[in-house]
Amino acid sequence: MAALAVAAGSAISPAYRIQLLTSRRTTTCFAMMTQRSSFSSVTLHTAAKRSQVACSAKRDTIDKVCGIVKKQLAVDVDTPVKGETKFADLGADSLDTVEIVMGLEEAFGITVDETSAQEIRTVEDAATLIDKLVMDKED
Structure with a gap:
């Protein structure tokens, strides 16, 4: 079962990071950067397991x-x-x-x-x- 966490970026460079915890070993992050001079973009990367718990209990x-x-x-x-x-x-x-x-x-x-x-x-x-x-x- 996957869990979803959303975090807002800074006021200077608005960004939204959507973190999808897909397994015990990997985290898939979608980062959406919004800037006035360009279109929104979506990047995808896999991060190593972090020691911090990002989701609530089952x-x-x-x-x-x-x-x-x-x-x-x-x-x-x-x-x-x-x-x-x-x-x-x-x-x-x-x-x-x-x-x-x-x-x-x-x-x-x-x-x-x-x-x-x-x-x-x-x-x-x-x-x-x-x-x-x-x-x-x-x-």
Whole structure:
């Protein structure tokens, strides 16, 4: 599955860069430069894998994390839990967050280091980290 990221250029030289992440190993970039004296152009190049994550977590990962969070925190069935939902907004304290991380480790067969676990605040944070750890585990 490909992900798409769009970034605007500077005010001096307007440009738009569209980044299509096609696999774990390559990134395809389309750069559109707009200048008054010339027509718009499109260039295509393949870049090496970057260490920065440019896309959000997969939908199925987010859905699975939402289910685990709801179960761990005994959240009411009618309470909406989405990617942007903060654990604290669901009444979770630091111990609850540790238990959530343990449940995620078990469900996804991964190990989350302490530093990364402390940075998890939302369902999206957890799902993005999980996708990264699963991808790293496969490499």
